[in-house]
Amino acid sequence: MSTETGRSAAALIDFAASALRAVGVGDEHARTTADSLVDADARGTHSHGLMRLPFYIAAIEEGGINPTPRLRWVSERAAAGVLEADGALGQVAMATAVDGVAARAEEFGVGAVCVQGSTHYGAGAYWTDRLASRGLLSFLTSTTGPVVAPYGGSEKVLGTDPLTLSAPGADGHPLTADLATSSGAYGKILAARNEGRPIPADWAVDAQGRPTTDPSEALAGSLTAFGGHKGSAVAVLLEAFAASLSHGAYSHEIRSIWNSPRSRMNTAHTVIALDAEAFTGRRHTEEKVARLRDTIRGAGAAPVLAPGDPEQDRKESAASGVVLPGSTVEALQLLAERLDVPWPAGSR
Ligand SMILES: NC(=O)c1ccc[n+]([C@@H]2O[C@H](COP(=O)([O-])OP(=O)(O)OC[C@H]3O[C@@H](n4cnc5c(N)ncnc54)[C@H](O)[C@@H]3O)[C@@H](O)[C@H]2O)c1
Numbered sequence: 469m470s471t472e473t474g475r476s477a478a479a480l481i482d483f484a485a486s487a488l489r490a491v492g493v494g495d496e497h498a499r500t501t502a503d504s505l506v507d508a509d510a511r512g513t514h515s516h517g518l519m520r521l522p523f524y525i526a527a528i529e530e531g532g533i534n535p536t537p538r539l540r541w542v543s544e545r546a547a548a549g550v551l552e553a554d555g556a557l558g559q560v561a562m563a564t565a566v567d568g569v570a571a572r573a574e575e576f577g578v579g580a581v582c583v584q585g586s587t588h589y590g591a592g593a594y595w596t597d598r599l600a601s602r603g604l605l606s607f608l609t610s611t612t613g614p615v616v617a618p619y620g621g622s623e624k625v626l627g628t629d630p631l632t633l634s635a636p637g638a639d640g641h642p643l644t645a646d647l648a649t650s651s652g653a654y655g656k657i658l659a660a661r662n663e664g665r666p667i668p669a670d671w672a673v674d675a676q677g678r679p680t681t682d683p684s685e686a687l688a689g690s691l692t693a694f695g696g697h698k699g700s701a702v703a704v705l706l707e708a709f710a711a712s713l714s715h716g717a718y719s720h721e722i723r724s725i726w727n728s729p730r731s732r733m734n735t736a737h738t739v740i741a742l743d744a745e746a747f748t749g750r751r752h753t754e755e756k757v758a759r760l761r762d763t764i765r766g767a768g769a770a771p772v773l774a775p776g777d778p779e780q781d782r783k784e785s786a787a788s789g790v791v792l793p794g795s796t797v798e799a800l801q802l803l804a805e806r807l808d809v810p811w812p813a814g815s816r
Contacts, residue, residue: 474789479812480506490807491528492535501559508591512782515655516591519796527725547576550714551583558589569741577746583737584716592632593646600634600642603750604741608632609706611736613724617690619700624690627719628654629706638758644776649703650691657683662795711736
């Protein structure tokens, strides 16, 4: 992968926030969104990092994303709530949803929030790790644009339906599984196309239903769900968990901003949180989670990675500078020029 030199996370956040402010996003919303994107790059999840910023900006300019949304709770009962996001950036919606679900979980032991009228929240771990830092175990999913055919089918009716599960660990590092339920994340296929790289042969089929390693053919065809029929079954249920409890859309009802920046996606998200304090206590849960992680790490002759370890390791390395893929740097430089926003120089 071609890369540029590292830049400080703070400088990249300032850049992304300035770009968002330049198209009418308020300062707090701009910084929330910028922070989530740069955090994804720091974790090495470039598919959900600043690569997405030009798409968000285009959608704001074309009307697909509302830069000045009025978020409101349209239904609230005890531990449950439905949040109307009014076409907001997904990060703006999730910031409110995460605070809302944490408050409910801390009061009732469990909290559940469904979001409708949203867009794209970036990498799921950014949100669930926030909940883990409050001693909460969590589940998060979302609908997306339709890009995946169900097992045995040829029509793209499923999304990449992310699944994020996180549990707090004793040393402040959660155990986090954060994945697209497509064999490869859509953003990774976009990144492969931008960088002229092939994709693995089992990630997608072309428009004629034949397996392909060409990312452009994959984007014109359909992606496969991970894990054959089992992954496809999980993805179908994630659609139901994400969208059937609110007026948000199923993936097959969505026209995504990636291809159609004017469309209001009406994406649906669901986040559920469990407060360890309401069960056997935070300390007990965190120690037990850490014990599980240590067991996994020690389960081979060579060190084994626990879920979340690769991203955590990369984030620690990125403390000296966040390295972006070359194709993302090129796209951001063009954006900076167009919006007349200063692009930060490389730091080494
Ligand atoms: N917002 C959206 O609509 C949306 C949609 C789809 C995906 N996403 C995001 O895309 C991102 C990337 O998803 P992905 O499927 O490409 O993730 P991935 O395949 O890179 O990683 C999936 C999980 O496997 C773990 N893992 C990776 N290598 C490992 C190893 N060697 N040993 C043990 N565990 C390992 C990771 O820690 C991670 O939890 C996620 O952040 C997800 O939330 C978002």
